[in-house]
Amino acid sequence: MHENPRPDRTATPIELIEQLARVAAAYYRHFAAAAAGHGLTLMQGKTLSLLTRPRSMRGLAGLLSCDASNVTGIVDRLEARDLVLREPDPSDRRVKNIALTEHGERTVRLIRADLMSGLTALEELTAEDRGALRSLLDRAFPETTSAAYRALPG
Amino acid sequence: MHENPRPDRTATPIELIEQLARVAAAYYRHFAAAAAGHGLTLMQGKTLSLLTRPRSMRGLAGLLSCDASNVTGIVDRLEARDLVLREPDPSDRRVKNIALTEHGERTVRLIRADLMSGLTALEELTAEDRGALRSLLDRAFPETTSAAYRALPG
DNA sequence: TATTGTTATACTCTATAACTATA
DNA sequence: TATAGTTATAGAGTATAACAATA
Numbered sequence: 001m002h003e004n005p006r007p008d009r010t011a012t013p014i015e016l017i018e019q020l021a022r023v024a025a026a027y028y029r030h031f032a033a034a035a036a037g038h039g040l041t042l043m044q045g046k047t048l049s050l051l052t053r054p055r056s057m058r059g060l061a062g063l064l065s066c067d068a069s070n071v072t073g074i075v076d077r078l079e080a081r082d083l084v085l086r087e088p089d090p091s092d093r094r095v096k097n098i099a100l101t102e103h104g105e106r107t108v109r110l111i112r113a114d115l116m117s118g119l120t121a122l123e124e125l126t127a128e129d130r131g132a133l134r135s136l137l138d139r140a141f142p143e144t145t146s147a148a149y150r151a152l153p154g
Numbered sequence: 155m156h157e158n159p160r161p162d163r164t165a166t167p168i169e170l171i172e173q174l175a176r177v178a179a180a181y182y183r184h185f186a187a188a189a190a191g192h193g194l195t196l197m198q199g200k201t202l203s204l205l206t207r208p209r210s211m212r213g214l215a216g217l218l219s220c221d222a223s224n225v226t227g228i229v230d231r232l233e234a235r236d237l238v239l240r241e242p243d244p245s246d247r248r249v250k251n252i253a254l255t256e257h258g259e260r261t262v263r264l265i266r267a268d269l270m271s272g273l274t275a276l277e278e279l280t281a282e283d284r285g286a287l288r289s290l291l292d293r294a295f296p297e298t299t300s301a302a303y304r305a306l307p308g
Numbered sequence: 309t310a311t312t313g314t315t316a317t318a319c320t321c322t323a324t325a326a327c328t329a330t331a
Numbered sequence: 332t333a334t335a336g337t338t339a340t341a342g343a344g345t346a347t348a349a350c351a352a353t354a
Contacts, residue, residue, distance in 0.1 A: 011285040013277045015300070017270060021185070021203070023291050026176035029219045031175070041320065041345085046347055049175070058331055065183050074321080088291035089338060094330045095333040116171060122294045123167045129290060131165040135286040137177050140276045146169070146178035195322090197344065211313055221346055226314055228344080248312040248353045 034114035039109055046106045047074055048083060056089070059154020072077040083107055188268035192261055201228055202237060202262045207250040210243070215306020237261060 028042065035091035037046025043064065050063045057075065061068040071116070075098055078084040089095035100108065115122065138145055158308065169195045180194065189199025198217065204217045215222040229252055237258035243249035254262065270277065279287070292299055 133290040
């Protein structure tokens with residue numbers, strides 16, 4: 001028995017960041033494919049997925065990490081396909097609240113189902129492993145908890 | 155003591171996928187900021203980071219998950235800034251191998267350092283936690299191991 | 309015949325700056 | 332004065348189709 005057995009796998013911060021890069025790329029590859037299956041781009045699919053409740057244009061810009069001026073075009077294209085609609089905000093007439101239409105709701109469910117069916121390995125994890133993975137991701141990216149996202153204004 | 159205490163955190167496959175979406179978005183937000191600090195776009199920074207060894211145009215297209223025709227423009231812009239260069243392949247004159255210049259090597263190191271300094275929570279994990287996270291990510295995305303990436307042709 | 313890289317094209321995404329209508 | 336949404340603009344990323352050079 002050796003004192004310092006060589007581990008099969010390294011896990012330096014650099015190695016972990018490189019794997020996160022590959023996982024993030026793989027996630028978006030799967031997501032973009034699911035969105036494309038419904039004739040939508042990555043950003044359009046992302047926008048639909050973020051509309052779990054109505055959001056203002058600027059709220060969407062924050063969630064999409066892009067300038068508010070971009071959201072106009074993205075929402076224009078989604079609205080032209082009857083996937084979302086702009087509702088005037090009753091308490092501030094400057095604000096428009098973007099909400100999913102029924103067609104949008106249906107589409108986002110289909111995209112999510114396609115995405116999940118593409119991520120079979122993830123679904124095959126045990127509940128315990130999923131909990132451990134989630135907990136570790138929360139600690140590695142503390143700004144990305146679901147509570148933090150839900151609480152965002154707009 | 156209850157038989158079925160309500161857990162603080164759920165970890166259904168759907169919840170986990172939603173958190174992965176947030177983590178992937180956060181990763182790219184950090185990466186894009188690090189690349190922008192050196193006047194580079196996300197795709198330009200990604201391309202530099204993938205050039206751990208010379209890659210053909212089509213090899214890069216595969217790693218970037220985009221059509222080969224896009225790589226021409228991306229590499230054009232990097233080459234114009236002396237970050238990469240095109241080398242003819244000695245064994246197949248159709249192929250061009252893209253390699254980092256010295257300036258490219260330096261830039262990619264700086265981007266990586268900036269990225270790491272933006273992901274402080276990740277670096278603060280214990281070695282054990284990093285190993286566990288890496289192992290779980292490997293199992294959740296088995297196509298993204300570093301060995302699989304290194305072995306890709308081109 | 310098939311493959312590599314490129315070009316042409318049209319569309320989408322992107323930040324910046326300026327504008328309008330509200331607040 | 333400040334903010335929300337939009338428009339105009341220029342640049343970058345994107346897929347598709349077609350092309351020349353090479354295999």
